[in-house]
Amino acid sequence: MKKTYWKIAFAYIGVIVGAGLSSGQDILQYFLSFGKKGLLGVALLGLLNALFGKIMVTFGCYYREDSYEGIFSRIAHPIITRALDYVLIAGNFVMGFVMVAGAGSNLDQQFGIAPWAGALLCSVLIVLVAFLDIDKITGVLGIFTPIMAGMILLITLYTFWGKTYDFTALDMEARTITPVMSNLWLSTINYYALCAMTGVSMAFILGGSLVQLGNAEKGGLYGGICIGVIVMVAALSLFANIDKVKDADMPMLAIVNHIHPALAVIYAVTVFALIFNTAFSLFYSIAVRFAGGDTLKLRKCLIGIVIVGYVCSFGGFKRLIGLLYPVLGYMGIVLLVVLLMAWIREREKIIFEKNSRRKMIRISLKKHDPEKEVSPEEKKLFHTLVDISPADSETLKSDIGKAARRILDGTDDTKTYAENNLPVDQDLLKRKFQK
Structure with missing residues (x-):
C-alpha cells in the first residue's frame, strides 16, 4: 500500500505547488525581502506544510465528507463554519484574479504580449474549458506540476554547480525589496495560511478517497x-540571483532566461499552464458552490466570475500580491487555528478510528478469502465498528470490502501482510467498549 500514500503525497504537492511558487514573486516578497534570514522562514514554511498537510488529508479520510462544508460543520461552531465558507469563497476569487494577472505578466515578460491580452487569453480559456470535458483537460494539465518541480531543481543545480557567491552582498541586495509585512515569522505564517486556504478543499477530497x-x-x-x-x-x-531578479514580475523566469532562451520558452509555457489550471480550479469551485448542481447555471456563474475577475486583474500581478495576499493570509490564519484545535481535540478518536478500520479490513480479508471463515463475534464487531465510525456507514463498508479485495489480489500471504501493514492495538479497542 506504499504506492497509495505516495500517490496522495504527489497529488497534495500539485495542490500547493503551482503558479505561486513557479513565478517566485511570493518567495521574494514574503521571505527573501528579509535577506538570508528569510531562508529560516522558508524552512518554517516546510514544517507548516508537513504538519497541516497531515492534518488536512487525515481529516478528509476520517470524516469522508463530500465537501469542505461538511467537515467544517463537524469540527467548528456553525458561525465559524459559515465564516470559513465566506472566507474560502472570497479567497478563491481573489487568488483567481491574481492568477489571471500573473498570466498576463508571464506572457509579457517572455513574449512581449501586452499584459491585458495575456490575461484575456487566460480568461477566455477558462470559459471555454467549462464547456469541454473538464476531467480530461485538468488531467493533461496535471503533468505540468512535476515538470515545474524538475525545472526548479535544474535551475538550482545550474545556479550552484561550480560557483561561489558573496552572501553578505546578496543579503544587502535582498533587503532592498519591500516586504509584505515587517516580521519574518508573521510573514511565514501568513503565507502558509494563504496556501492552506487554496489547498484545504482538495486536501479534504484527497483524504476522502482513502x-x-x-x-x-x-x-x-x-x-x-x-x-x-x-x-x-x-x-x-x-x-543567489537576487541582483538579476528582484525587479522582475516573474523572477524564476528571469533566471531561466539567463540559462538558455529555449528553456525559458518551455518554462514560460509551463508557468502559463499552471496559472491557468490554478485560476480555473479557483473560479470553478466558486461557480460550483453557487450553481446547486445545475450545469447551465454553473456555466453562467463561471462566465460572470471570470469577467469580474478579468477586470480586477488590471491591478497588476506584483502589486496585487503585495496588497491582497497578506489580507487573505490573515483570513487563513483563522482556518489554521480551527484545524489545529480540532486536531488536538479529536486526536484520540482518530487514533481509535485508525485501529478500527485496520480491524475491519482484517475481518473483511477473512470474509473474502474462501479458505477462511468469519466468526459470529467478528461479524458483530465489524458492524459495531462501522456504526460508530464518523464516516458514512454504507460507503465505508463498501470501500473496506474493495480494499480487502485489492490486498487479496496483490498478495498470497494475507496473514503476513496484515501483521506488517495492518497492526491493531487490541487493548485500545477493548478499552473503548468497556467505557
Missing part, C-alpha cells in the same frame, strides 16, 4: 515535506 488513516497521515506528511524541499531550493536559487 480508507486507511495511516495512508492519509503519511500522504499529507510526506507531501508537505517534499513541498518544503522544493520551496527551499527555489528560494536558494532566487537568493
